[in-house]
Amino acid sequence: MSNLEPITITALEHTISRCDKCSLSKSRNRTVPGEGDYNAQVMVVGEAPGSNEDKTGRPFAGRAGNLLNELLSSVGIKRSQIYITNMLKCRPPSNRDPQQTEIDSCEPYLALQISLIQPSVIITLGRFSFSNFFPGIPLSKARGIVREWNGIKILPVYHPAAALYNPGLKPKLLQDFQKITSLININESSASEQSQMADATQLSLFDGHFE
Secondary structure, X not given: OOOOXXXXXXXXXXXXXXXXXXXXXXXXXXXXXXXXXXXXOEEEEEOOOOHHHHHXXXXXXXXXXXXXXXXXXXXXXXXXHOEEEEOOOOOOHHHOOOOHHHHHHHHHHHHHHHHHHOOOEEEEEOHHHHHHHOOOOOHHHHOOOOEEEOOEEEEEEOOHHHHHHOHHHHHHHHHHHOHHHHHHHHHHHHHHHHHHHHHHHHHHHHHXXXX
């Protein structure tokens, strides 16, 4: 990551657009860096762009994206309020699974995105996304269980595309997404409490100065 210099999300997106670190740069039409609120509390990390994303340069632009929008809407969150990206920033040919060399090439980009956005909650969609944060733990056993990673709440869920092929997974996705608002509220409450404590401390110091 030492060779990555951008200090803003827009600069990072420009760097990604010119990336040739792996063979996917030869087969892609467009890179798909990510989009959304650069100050979002919630960040969504998928696995890799598909054909629609490769054409538009936007993450989750197809049917899986429509379902993701529905899942977010079910908990009162607009897509514009979050930041969405993928592990890979280019589409693997024929939508095959990401290869480890490709994941390794893109990992510094994702690390920078997390560092710059500083989300309170990261929702991982699918097994490849989850394993980036917790390698070796099967998603089938981890799904819906909130874990902490570097001070960030990680909520692993099934990929929306899986529910398109297996509609029986959709109720589980809806159930897991219900946990997002409580995670945000917890973080907001914690921040509010810390602010109140800081204000009380400053007031105490101010009062003591004039006793």
